[in-house]
Every structure is written in structure tokens, then in C-alpha cells.
Amino acid sequence: MIVIMTPGIGAASAEVEEVVRQAHTYKDIRTDVHEIVGTTRTLTEIYLLGPTATVPTDGFAALPGVERVVRVSERYKVIGRHRGQVEVMGFDYRGITFSQDTFHVFPGLCAVDTPQHVDQMFAAIAEHGLRTSRMGAYKPRTSPYDFQGHGKDCLPYVFELAGKHGVQVVAMEITTARHLDEVRSALRASGEATGVMLQIGTRNAQNFELLKYVGQQQRFPVLFKRGMGITLEESINACEYIASEGNRQIAFCLRGVKSHLGDPHRNLVDFAHVPVVKRLTRMPVCVDPSHSVGGRVEASDGLMDIFHVTAQGIIAGANMVLVDFHPAPAKALCDGPQALTLDELHGFLEDTAIAREAYEKRVARVRASAARAA
Ligand code: PEP
Numbered sequence: 001m002i003v004i005m006t007p008g009i010g011a012a013s014a015e016v017e018e019v020v021r022q023a024h025t026y027k028d029i030r031t032d033v034h035e036i037v038g039t040t041r042t043l044t045e046i047y048l049l050g051p052t053a054t055v056p057t058d059g060f061a062a063l064p065g066v067e068r069v070v071r072v073s074e075r076y077k078v079i080g081r082h083r084g085q086v087e088v089m090g091f092d093y094r095g096i097t098f099s100q101d102t103f104h105v106f107p108g109l110c111a112v113d114t115p116q117h118v119d120q121m122f123a124a125i126a127e128h129g130l131r132t133s134r135m136g137a138y139k140p141r142t143s144p145y146d147f148q149g150h151g152k153d154c155l156p157y158v159f160e161l162a163g164k165h166g167v168q169v170v171a172m173e174i175t176t177a178r179h180l181d182e183v184r185s186a187l188r189a190s191g192e193a194t195g196v197m198l199q200i201g202t203r204n205a206q207n208f209e210l211l212k213y214v215g216q217q218q219r220f221p222v223l224f225k226r227g228m229g230i231t232l233e234e235s236i237n238a239c240e241y242i243a244s245e246g247n248r249q250i251a252f253c254l255r256g257v258k259s260h261l262g263d264p265h266r267n268l269v270d271f272a273h274v275p276v277v278k279r280l281t282r283m284p285v286c287v288d289p290s291h292s293v294g295g296r297v298e299a300s301d302g303l304m305d306i307f308h309v310t311a312q313g314i315i316a317g318a319n320m321v322l323v324d325f326h327p328a329p330a331k332a333l334c335d336g337p338q339a340l341t342l343d344e345l346h347g348f349l350e351d352t353a354i355a356r357e358a359y360e361k362r363v364a365r366v367r368a369s370a371a372r373a374a
């Protein structure tokens with residue numbers, strides 16, 4: 001059950017305190033108070049957790065400061081979009097807003113190799129007015145003999161160079177709790193030159209201890225990549241693990257699923273799930289065209305498949321694009337064949353802008369037609 005307060009009633013108010021007090025009069029009911037930052041307003045929600053089926057809603061609905069009470073299904077209690085709950089679950093990080101209404105592109109290196117390449121990448125990003133990027137330091141690889149990433153050794157120059165070019169958010173995968181400690185101390189040593197969005201890779205989508213660990217801190221937002229061989233429901237439940245530990249700053253990333261039905265692409269592109277995730281949850285949704293397609297193949301119209309699937313994700317409402325670039329793909333130590341070059345960044349961003357504009361027009365059209373019908 002969620003008790004939603006009227007806008008303006010803060011988490012520390014007497015009204016919220018009274019709701020919590022009454023909730024605790026029911027046996028085994030725990031509460032969790034959370035402030036939701038929406039695009040239009042901020043409001044406080046109180047989650048009643050435990051055996052709520054027999055707790056009546058009326059008493060809470062009548063309390064001062066309560067806007068409404070929503071009975072939620074057992075599924076996705078925190079991140080879900082329950083009936084009557086319209087607020088998106090956005091978050092602000094390093095001056096940038098991430099929500100189901102915003103749009104950001106994260107171009108960058110799949111795997112950090114040299115300081116020169118990181119510098120060139122960030123310089124290109126800054127030149128195009130972007131403040132978000134991706135950089136892989138810890139690479140989970142299929143073979144133990146493949147390059148595993150430079151790990152903590154590269155963090156000092158990655159963060160310093162991000163700061164130099166004004167890059168505010170670097171999406172970076174971590175595969176174990178120790179990596180989070182390394183990221184934290186390298187950021188501190190850099191004078192907090194930038195911010196990190198912690199990527200949970202597809203291979204760790206059900207690493208519940210790691211999910212809980214990133215959920216127990218609220219300093220870094222999390223970019224969760226859907227599990228490549230599990231259902232969408234299982235992936236969304238994995239995000240609920242993060243949220244239920246206290247961290248609601250989560251973006252959900254589609255990156256294709258493992259199936260030979262996707263051949264000749266690396267994975268079966270699953271961007272038809274963008275509106276599905278936006279309907280079932282309140283998280284911003286990201287697409288990763290690079291790991292979905294896996295190569296620089298081009299269609300007969302002259303557009304690469306990576307461009308096509310990116311546009312498909314955006315036109316369906318994606319809020320973020322995570323995409324592999326490299327100044328010299330032939331020299332990349334991981335996933336070179338799917339990297340776009342820095343010369344292609346301008347065209348890629350133009351293409352994303354066209355798709356985003358088309359999405360906004362589609363939404364405006366359906367809203368206008370709904371307004372006429374009302
Ligand atoms: C990545 O983004 O570098 C990556 C390894 O992605 P995924 O976990 O989706 O395979």
C-alpha cells in the first residue's frame with residue numbers, strides 16, 4: 001500500500017509522522033518514506049510493507065495531508081507504476097535530470113585503453129555539447145584470456161579527463177562490491193571531478209548481493225542492463241531489489257536478448273519493450289544499440305543498423321542511449337567491431353535528434369486528440 005501525500009508535504013512533516021504512526025499500529029507492517037522528484041512537482045510517498053492485505057485504506061485516506069491511498073500489487077512495489085500513480089520516478093544527478101520525460105546520449109568507450117583515447121573521446125563529446133559518456137574499466141569477458149579492463153588503474157585519468165572536458169556523468173560497469181569502493185576513492189582523489197552512474201551488466205542482472213549493495217547506497221545512480229537470458233519480469237524484479245534497499249535512482253537499459261532468432265545481429269533487438277518498461281515502471285529507459293547489433297553493418301539505404309535500431313528505440317520513447325564509440329576501433333581492446341568512430345558522432349547525434357523530434361510529435365498528436373475527445 002502506498003500513501004501519497006499532497007504536494008508540498010515534506011518527508012519530515014507532522015502529517016507524514018502521523019501516517020507512519022498509524023501504520024505501525026498494524027501487526028508486522030513496516031514503513032518506508034520517500035520523496036519522489038517528478039518533473040512537475042515533488043511529493044512524499046509512504047510505503048506500507050508487509051501483510052497489508054487486511055489493512056484498510058479508508059483510515060489513511062481521511063488523514064490530513066493525504067492525497068490518496070493506492071493499493072499496490074505484490075509486483076514491483078517501489079519502482080512499479082501502480083494505478084493512480086502518475087509521477088515518474090526521475091532523479092537529478094550532477095545537474096542533469098533523468099526521467100521518463102528527458103533524453104540523453106552516452107557515447108563512449110566500451111573499454112578504456114589509453115589516456116589519449118579517453119581524452120579524444122571526451123573532447124568530441126564536449127564539442128557536441130554533451131555531458132554524459134560511458135567508459136568501461138572493469139570488463140566481464142567470456143574468456144579469461146581476453147582483456148579484462150584496466151580496472152582501478154585507469155580511474156584516475158578517466159575521472160580527471162572527464163572533469164577537464166566537463167563530462168558530468170560517466171556510466172561505468174562494476175561487477176563486485178570492491179569496484180564501488182575503488183570508484184568512490186578515485187573520485188575523491190580527483191576532487192569529485194565528475195559523477196559515475198554504476199552500470200550493472202547483463203551478466204550480473206541476477207547477482208542479488210551486488211544489486212543489494214548498490215541499492216544500499218544512494219550516492220550513485222544505477223544503470224541496470226536487462227538480463228540477456230531471463231524474462232523482462234525477472235529483470236524488473238532485479239531493479240526492485242535495488243529500489244527496495246533504498247536507492248530509487250535507477251535507469252533500465254535494454255541491450256538485446258540472447259537468441260539466434262536475432263541473427264545476424266549479436267542479440268535480438270528488444271527495443272519494442274521501451275514502452276512496456278515505461279508502462280510497468282516509473283524508471284527512465286535506456287537503449288544500447290551497440291551491444292544489441294554488435295557490428296558496423298549497413299542497410300541498403302546507407303544507414304548502419306546501429307543507427308536504425310537507435311532510432312527505433314528513441315521513436316518509441318527511450319530516455320537514454322548508451323553507445324560504443326572509439327577514436328580507432330581497430331585498436332580497441334574490446335568490442336572494436338561495433339564501435340562507431342568519432343567522425344560519425346555528429347551524424348549519429350543528428351539522427352537521434354530527428355528520432356526524438358518524431359517521438360515528441362507523436363506524443364503531442366495523441367495528447368491533442370485525447371484533449372479533443374475529453
Ligand atoms: C557494456 O555495456 O560494456 C556491456 C558489457 O554490456 P552488457 O552487460 O549489456 O553486455
Ligand code: MN
Pocket residue numbers: 110291334335
Ligand atoms: Mn562491450
